[in-house]
Amino acid sequence: MALVSEAITFSRTMKTRSLNGSSPSLLMSLREAAEKRINSVVSRSEGELMAWDVVNENLHLSFFEENLGENASAEYFSKTYQLDPKPLLFMNEYNTIEYSGDTAASPANYIAKMAKIRSFQEMKEYQQQ
Numbered sequence: 306m307a308l309v310s311e312a313i314t315f316s317r318t319m320k321t322r323s324l325n326g327s328s329p330s331l332l333m334s335l336r337e338a339a340e341k342r343i344n345s346v347v348s349r350s351e352g353e354l355m356a357w358d359v360v361n362e363n364l365h366l367s368f369f370e371e372n373l374g375e376n377a378s379a380e381y382f383s384k385t386y387q388l389d390p391k392p393l394l395f396m397n398e399y400n401t402i403e404y405s406g407d408t409a410a411s412p413a414n415y416i417a418k419m420a421k422i423r424s425f426q427e428m429k430e431y432q433q434q
Contacts, residue, residue, distance in 0.1 A: 336373055343381060347388040356393040359385050364398050364410045364418060378418075379425030396422075 347357070360369065360378045369377035382394050400407035401415050408414075 332372060339369065339373075339381065340384065343384050344388065347385055351389045352391065354389070354392045356395060357385050357389070358397040359394050361397050362399060363396050364401075364414055376425055379422045382422050383425065395419075 359382045363378055369381070378396075385394060396415070396419060398410050398415055400410040401412055405411075
């Protein structure tokens, strides 16, 4: 049994890539690619993991929220849970503990982001575990 895997991830170079103002078809392609990745990776590993790093580096890099809407991460947490409901779902973020000077990744910001994700309507079932 593996311990952890990433459901969706992307390069740090995308940090500065905003697709705002892009054609709706490009944004739809991004959404479809992210969903295809989650469906593929999570389905292949269903029942084999203890935890899922659903959206990596979500405090420093808000790529999905900037391009697909403020609930994008919550939607991906929800989709991951629907595909594989047993593992712990979490967000991996660098500098949350290691470097207290990084205000973007402070423990308080991490907790606030996870609270926002958990408050998303489709995540209510996960909270009842």
